[in-house]
Amino acid sequence: MKLSTDTLRLIVPVVSLLVLLAGVFYLQPRAMSYNGLNLLFNLAVPIALATVAQMLIMAVNDLDLSMGTFVSFVACVAATYLHDTPLLGALILLAAIAVYAALGVIIYLRDLPSIVVTLGMSFVWAGLAVLILPAPGGTAPEWARAVMISKPPLLPMAIIASALLAIFAHLLIMRSSFGVLIRGVGGNQRSVQRAGWSILMARASAYALAATFAVAAGICLVGLTTSADANIALRYTLLSIAGVILGGGEFTGGRISPIGAVIGALTLTLAGSFLSFLRISPDWQIGAQGAILIIVLALRLLLNRLESKGGAA
Amino acid sequence: MKTLLSKPWIWSFVAALSVWLATIGVTGGASTVGLSQAALTFAAFSVLVGIGQMFVITLGPGNIDLSVPATMTLSGTVALKYMDGANSLILHGLLIAIAVGIAVGVLNYALIKALRIPPIIATLSMSFIVQSAAIWTNRGLRIKPPQVLADFTTQTSFGIPNIALLALLISVIAWVLLHRTPYGRWIAAIGQSLPAARMAGIAVDGNRFVTYLLCAILAAVCGYLLACFSGGAALNMGTEYLLMSIAVVVIGGTAVAGGDSNVPGIWGASLFMFLVVSMLNTYGLGAGVRLIMTGAIIITVILLASGRKAATR
Numbered sequence: 001m002k003l004s005t006d007t008l009r010l011i012v013p014v015v016s017l018l019v020l021l022a023g024v025f026y027l028q029p030r031a032m033s034y035n036g037l038n039l040l041f042n043l044a045v046p047i048a049l050a051t052v053a054q055m056l057i058m059a060v061n062d063l064d065l066s067m068g069t070f071v072s073f074v075a076c077v078a079a080t081y082l083h084d085t086p087l088l089g090a091l092i093l094l095a096a097i098a099v100y101a102a103l104g105v106i107i108y109l110r111d112l113p114s115i116v117v118t119l120g121m122s123f124v125w126a127g128l129a130v131l132i133l134p135a136p137g138g139t140a141p142e143w144a145r146a147v148m149i150s151k152p153p154l155l156p157m158a159i160i161a162s163a164l165l166a167i168f169a170h171l172l173i174m175r176s177s178f179g180v181l182i183r184g185v186g187g188n189q190r191s192v193q194r195a196g197w198s199i200l201m202a203r204a205s206a207y208a209l210a211a212t213f214a215v216a217a218g219i220c221l222v223g224l225t226t227s228a229d230a231n232i233a234l235r236y237t238l239l240s241i242a243g244v245i246l247g248g249g250e251f252t253g254g255r256i257s258p259i260g261a262v263i264g265a266l267t268l269t270l271a272g273s274f275l276s277f278l279r280i281s282p283d284w285q286i287g288a289q290g291a292i293l294i295i296v297l298a299l300r301l302l303l304n305r306l307e308s309k310g311g312a313a
Numbered sequence: 314m315k316t317l318l319s320k321p322w323i324w325s326f327v328a329a330l331s332v333w334l335a336t337i338g339v340t341g342g343a344s345t346v347g348l349s350q351a352a353l354t355f356a357a358f359s360v361l362v363g364i365g366q367m368f369v370i371t372l373g374p375g376n377i378d379l380s381v382p383a384t385m386t387l388s389g390t391v392a393l394k395y396m397d398g399a400n401s402l403i404l405h406g407l408l409i410a411i412a413v414g415i416a417v418g419v420l421n422y423a424l425i426k427a428l429r430i431p432p433i434i435a436t437l438s439m440s441f442i443v444q445s446a447a448i449w450t451n452r453g454l455r456i457k458p459p460q461v462l463a464d465f466t467t468q469t470s471f472g473i474p475n476i477a478l479l480a481l482l483i484s485v486i487a488w489v490l491l492h493r494t495p496y497g498r499w500i501a502a503i504g505q506s507l508p509a510a511r512m513a514g515i516a517v518d519g520n521r522f523v524t525y526l527l528c529a530i531l532a533a534v535c536g537y538l539l540a541c542f543s544g545g546a547a548l549n550m551g552t553e554y555l556l557m558s559i560a561v562v563v564i565g566g567t568a569v570a571g572g573d574s575n576v577p578g579i580w581g582a583s584l585f586m587f588l589v590v591s592m593l594n595t596y597g598l599g600a601g602v603r604l605i606m607t608g609a610i611i612i613t614v615i616l617l618a619s620g621r622k623a624a625t626r
Contacts, residue, residue: 242434
């Protein structure tokens with residue numbers, strides 16, 4: 001049986017998630033229930049959305065260092081304007097998406113380093129978030145709250161949401177012509193241009209789509225936490241990058257995997273729970289997440305080596 | 314005059330000077346000396362980490378060290394804990410800080426090389442582990458630095474802060490290293506084209522290794538000095554230096570794509586970044602507006618800098 005490269009790319013993330021899950025169930029059998037799973041993966045939904053957003057930016061060979069502050073900003077808007085005056089709130093979020101599209105255009109037209117531009121934007125989003133919500137507070141919109149705490153039959157909300165997200169992102173990015181275009185820009189921009197596509201439009205829409213996913217992440221997060229804070233999602237920047245890489249994505253060449261990215265985000269979230277079940281001191285929790293990241297990447301290298309050896313034989 | 318204007322670093326100094334004048338103008342010259350000394354002191358810390366980051370960025374696209382803040386925190390914490398306020402152990406403390414830097418640098422490059430991980434992810438995973446180690450060592454302790462060292466870092470000689478003089482010395486060394494030694498030529502060559510550098514017989518791995526080592530050591534020394542300056546190590550003391558170290562390098566005129574670096578520009582950019590914040594403070598603006606302005610200024614500088622480059626081509 002010959003496995004496709006895309007499948008191979010998915011093996012490591014899937015196996016790591018299953019191993020971690022098995023570990024958690026072994027240590028804490030009570031987690032193997034509807035409520036247990038929901039608690040384990042609850043916070044993974046916004047992280048997964050942010051990871052898919054980051055993945056879209058990485059698909060066009062850029063990197064978004066403002067993801068965390070942007071999601072925090074969205075959370076602040078969601079807990080204030082979107083709750084009090086839904087129309088105004090929606091307009092603000094649409095404007096934010098437009099800003100992202102504009103960033104994509106500026107970065108391409110002036111050939112700017114995306115790292116620096118998004119770095120600058122991270123200050124802007126953080127400042128706006130502080131202006132909107134100087135102290136932690138606000139109230140989540142009822143509908144966001146209702147969706148996030150709903151209890152569908154059979155499987156918990158967190159699992160269903162993650163699965164839907166993975167399928168939707170897969171269809172959008174791996175199976176649609178729009179997705180091919182975006183990945184093509186990451187792979188070989190010039191040849192996409194020669195083929196008659198507008199790079200400008202492709203980049204602008206990749207950024208706008210990323211912003212849309214990030215907006216969804218912010219709203220989900222507020223739905224879970226019920227209130228917001230200007231610093232609520234700062235760690236999402238690094239988590240989202242790590243999630244994409246963990247899920248088999250790469251920094252260059254438009255090589256990404258939406259399903260992998262969602263699984264990567266779930267793995268990172270689960271790693272935290274796994275470690276607390278192991279009774280590792282909270283001091284080492286972040287460090288152990290780093291270690292898990294390293295182990296997974298080492299596994300992938302090993303798999304790639306085996307694959308290339310098999311190809312040569 | 315014309316040759317002066319064509320230097321890429323001149324603009325960061327022009328920007329810093331104009332912000333300085335704008336601030337002095339508001340205070341009516343009342344705090345000129347105080348402001349200048351504070352600017353030099355805080356700029357010095359940014360310069361120290363900025364130089365390390367600059368060497369890494371010189372290596373070419375994708376090379377960036379995200380473990381800088383964690384390294385600063387760990388070295389500051391461990392060194393202060395060891396010295397425990399004793400003046401006689403100052404040198405030992407410095408050596409320990411440097412040892413921490415060496416350890417982080419070696420591990421960083423080991424990950425990059427052995428696992429073939431992109432440097433961003435390698436240094437990110439490493440920073441998780443280093444940060445954990447710092448949390449574990451720190452344990453909420455607040456140990457005072459040795460008095461002599463605290464005095465040295467907070468006092469001035471000939472009206473110039475000692476820290477600034479030290480940073481100036483290191484900058485000169487960095488400049489010589491970059492422009493007058495084979496090592497500087499080699500890393501610039503690697504940054505311009507890695508395959509070409511390899512073809513030309515440059516020891517690519519060795520030079521990259523030394524560069525990551527250098528960056529980690531500078532971050533560690535900066536953490537050691539910062540901890541003494543601020544009267545103790547805090548777990549979040551490195552946080553702002555992640556963005557700062559990248560921002561000062563790029564604003565200072567170093568090419569983000571690598572292969573072309575600039576030491577004087579880091580000084581201009583560091584002074585500029587501090588002065589902007591203090592100018593906005595002087596105007597009595599709130600935290601939110603201040604952040605937004607900082608972001609807007611970073612993006613404006615990048616836009617202007619890119620326009621300049623396009624014009625000379």
